[in-house]
Amino acid sequence: MVAKKRSTGSQKLSAKRGSKKAGTGALEKAVAAIDRRKLNHDILIRGIPIPNVIRGSVTVKPSQINTALAPLLAIKGIELKPVRLFPIGVPIIDAIRMQIDGKLRNK
Amino acid sequence: MASPTGCSRIIQIHPTRRCNLRCLHCYSSSGPEERDELAPALLRAALTDAAEAGYNVASFSGGEPLLYTHLREVLDHAHVCGMLTTVTTNGMLLDRRRLRMLDGGADLVAVSLDGKPESHNTIRASKRAFDAMASHLDALRATGIPFGFIFTLTQYNLDELEWVADFALEQGARLLQIHPLEDVGRAQRKMPGERPDAVESAYAYIEALRTQELAGGRMTVQIDLLDRESLEVNASRLFADELREDAQSCPFSELVSPLVIEPDGAVVPIHYGFAREYGLGDLQEASLGELMKRWRLERLNQFRGLCRRVFDEASAQTGLPFFNWYETLGETAARGSSQSTV
Numbered sequence: 312m313v314a315k316k317r318s319t320g321s322q323k324l325s326a327k328r329g330s331k332k333a334g335t336g337a338l339e340k341a342v343a344a345i346d347r348r349k350l351n352h353d354i355l356i357r358g359i360p361i362p363n364v365i366r367g368s369v370t371v372k373p374s375q376i377n378t379a380l381a382p383l384l385a386i387k388g389i390e391l392k393p394v395r396l397f398p399i400g401v402p403i404i405d406a407i408r409m410q411i412d413g414k415l416r417n418k
Numbered sequence: 419m420a421s422p423t424g425c426s427r428i429i430q431i432h433p434t435r436r437c438n439l440r441c442l443h444c445y446s447s448s449g450p451e452e453r454d455e456l457a458p459a460l461l462r463a464a465l466t467d468a469a470e471a472g473y474n475v476a477s478f479s480g481g482e483p484l485l486y487t488h489l490r491e492v493l494d495h496a497h498v499c500g501m502l503t504t505v506t507t508n509g510m511l512l513d514r515r516r517l518r519m520l521d522g523g524a525d526l527v528a529v530s531l532d533g534k535p536e537s538h539n540t541i542r543a544s545k546r547a548f549d550a551m552a553s554h555l556d557a558l559r560a561t562g563i564p565f566g567f568i569f570t571l572t573q574y575n576l577d578e579l580e581w582v583a584d585f586a587l588e589q590g591a592r593l594l595q596i597h598p599l600e601d602v603g604r605a606q607r608k609m610p611g612e613r614p615d616a617v618e619s620a621y622a623y624i625e626a627l628r629t630q631e632l633a634g635g636r637m638t639v640q641i642d643l644l645d646r647e648s649l650e651v652n653a654s655r656l657f658a659d660e661l662r663e664d665a666q667s668c669p670f671s672e673l674v675s676p677l678v679i680e681p682d683g684a685v686v687p688i689h690y691g692f693a694r695e696y697g698l699g700d701l702q703e704a705s706l707g708e709l710m711k712r713w714r715l716e717r718l719n720q721f722r723g724l725c726r727r728v729f730d731e732a733s734a735q736t737g738l739p740f741f742n743w744y745e746t747l748g749e750t751a752a753r754g755s756s757q758s759t760v
Contacts, residue, residue, distance in 0.1 A: 320576025321621035373645035377627030396620055403733055
């Protein structure tokens with residue numbers, strides 16, 4: 312019998328955060344909030360006919376991770392895939408690119 | 419000059435390994451059967467020397483420090499020496515008598531809380547651990563002693579941090595400290611593979627920042643992980659900069675903090691169980707002042723070399739830039755020790 316793989320804390324957290332209901336216009340608000348914080352990003356909102364997918368990356372210093380993620384984590388009803396983190400800088404890491412991939416749940 | 423503990427110069431004291439619990443993750447493998455205990459006269463003298471060396475915080479841990487019968491005596495002595503005092507406890511024994519003992523003696527009480535009740539009880543190896551601890555929180559709050567919680571982060575419990583933070587805020591805690599599980603002591607046998615990896619540490623770092631934002635000024639959230647960006651600009655905080663010219667005469671607390679006194683009298687830098695190769699020696703054989711003097715002459719350079727080596731290795735890594743400085747330093751020191759004894 313194959314043992315069931317135990318979920319890590321962050322995997323359980325992602326699953327839990329994805330269980331909330333969706334809010335209207337929340338994706339646009341989150342991206343606007345990231346814009347206001349002058350962070351380097353290429354996040355796009357997609358979805359036809361209803362824009363309900365958010366995808367792209369933000370590149371930040373480690374100390375700015377919260378600034379970048381807070382607006383996204385605050386979106387009600389978003390199902391965020393685990394955020395993928397890429398260290399940038401050789402030999403010294405001085406930035407992180409976070410790959411964001413999320414979708415609003417249907418109401 | 420800064421240190422990993424900021425402007426606090428901490429002497430961490432483990433007066434006993436006796437404990438009412440036998441927690442799965444205990445770094446000192448403490449338990450009810452343990453009887454190691456430091457004589458109060460020895461500790462008072464050490465506190466006097468520590469204060470003269472510039473240490474300004476005496477932090478009591480264990481074992482369960484509430485089971486150390488001379489706790490109030492040494493807390494009072496730390497105050498006489500001008501130090502602030504903290505006591506870290508599992509909270510189960512905080513009855514009225516012990517709260518009276520702490521009132522006026524402890525400036526901060528840190529209570530261990532390792533997740534939701536079921537998780538807490540599992541890691542504490544006691545079905546009563548959470549209920550017994552929680553039943554004393556009203557009385558603890560009523561004393562007015564500032565208190566906080568310490569959460570041990572594992573590979574599998576980050577999802578419980580939000581619950582822990584809410585619970586801490588409800589209880590009026592002023593501090594939530596998140597400490598990653600270290601692969602030492604009983605944790606090596608009882609919780610193998612549960613130390614948070616780089617990815618989980620990165621998520622935890624993010625969650626800690628988020629939790630702090632939500633808590634605002636009501637509670638300080640501290641995570642014992644360092645990001646490499648901070649490391650680069652704070653070599654002096656990690657004792658990895660050039661050794662200062664007055665290293666043989668400056669206050670000792672500016673050379674090492676935390677300094678740790680273990681229940682058998684061993685004095686080591688940074689954390690419990692640190693490789694003896696870098697230790698100061700045994701309090702049973704010489705005073706702390708004498709041990710500090712010898713260490714400065716014989717081991718300071720070796721310790722600084724270790725810090726510098728770990729700093730350089732950490733700076734050059736290409737993985738995610740979050741790590742536990744204390745653990746990394748301790749592991750490197752232990753590796754060096756085992757290699758040198760082969």
